Amino acid sequence: MKTQITLISTALTLICIATFAQDIHPSEVPSIVVNNFKKEFPRASDIEWELDGNNYKVDFEIGWGTDHETWYDTAGNMLKHEEEIPKSNLPNEVIFKINSDFKDLRIDGSKKITQGTEVTYQVELENLIEEWKVIFSSTGEVLHKIED
Template identity: 25%
Template sequence: MMKKLVFAGIALVVTGNVMAQDLKSSAVPSVVKTALEKKYPEAAKVSWEKEKGNYEANWGGKSGEDNSVVFTPSGTFVEIVKAIAVSDLPKNIAPYVAAHYKGARIKEAGRVTDAAGKTMYEAEIKGGDLIFDENGSFLKKD
């Protein structure tokens, strides 16, 4: 019995490091929470994740993730991703995905605005996010 418990604990630790880590609000630096409140006072029922060393706040919509905002540990705004309908992506993104990712289906889409005000688009497919510029030209896979 003890061996099973130890193995389950190890599996949990190993898999937990691969994905975003859910955080309690108390684990988020106050400077980050204050930055969110100042920039997005409408944010309510916020859930937090730690990803790639930064803090991600999610809120809104049925899934609670219509808005996804990233801040550095010092509270500097990085970007916001607002969920949009897949049909609202620039018209050249779906044909690009069909041509370059055979059989892939765009599951979710988002409009990304970075700290400089630059707009990009995110198309989520199985295996990652595809990032496109404001005109729908492919930039990279995340």
């Protein structure tokens, strides 16, 4: 329950902050943040920085269009990383839960979200009538779902 409340609170905070995020030039990003980003993602391309509240958000791609979003604090610590992944990279437990609880829906997109040591998966599920964004734990537990 604490994880769900934390996850929901974090999601709402990011949504509110994202409303006020603004694009910035790479020269406006502290060097510690840029250096840590380059160490972590040396093959990043199509890099775009935003000031997101007091944190720095970077949108980028790796390889042939794999989208990533990462947030850093002013000290250069990575706060969160979101990576688009193919459904074949979802844990078996998540696939099992989708097949049992959402069997009338198909996977339209998925992301792996790492925040500290916690890994969750956001999956967009849809059919002709409905669309859902569902956040799963790595063990397949539904942490949050919202009709899209």
